[in-house]
Amino acid sequence: MRASHKAILLGVVMAASAVVAPTMSSAGVSIDIEVAPPPVRVEVVPPPRVGYVWAPGYWEWRRGAHVWIPGRWIGERRGWHWVPDRWEQRGEHWHHNRGHWER
Numbered sequence: 001m002r003a004s005h006k007a008i009l010l011g012v013v014m015a016a017s018a019v020v021a022p023t024m025s026s027a028g029v030s031i032d033i034e035v036a037p038p039p040v041r042v043e044v045v046p047p048p049r050v051g052y053v054w055a056p057g058y059w060e061w062r063r064g065a066h067v068w069i070p071g072r073w074i075g076e077r078r079g080w081h082w083v084p085d086r087w088e089q090r091g092e093h094w095h096h097n098r099g100h101w102e103r
Helices: 003-027
Strands: 031-033 052-055 058-062 065-069 072-075 081-083 086-090 093-097 100-102
Touching: 052 081, 058 086
Parallel strands: none
Antiparallel strands: 031 093, 052 072, 058 065, 081 100, 086 093
16 A cells, blocks of 8 residues: 555544544433333442442443443542432433532
């Protein structure tokens, strides 16, 4: 392959990645589906741990099915509180709100 062909190919690949990358990165941000999540599972919350907060388990949508993600300890952020993952019905669809920190 000549140098000019390599340069053109590299340019095309870089341009395509500029278009595809934002789509891929936003894919995990918002999930709307037509399948209601199962009831939240009852978890036994372990005793408190200094420097950590409990993030409860939730249903995650993976490959066309709901998968239970168990609760876990996450490092505390002083002055912030953890907002757990949750599903919200919006008309005929279900929207997943990811867990996140808020002030």
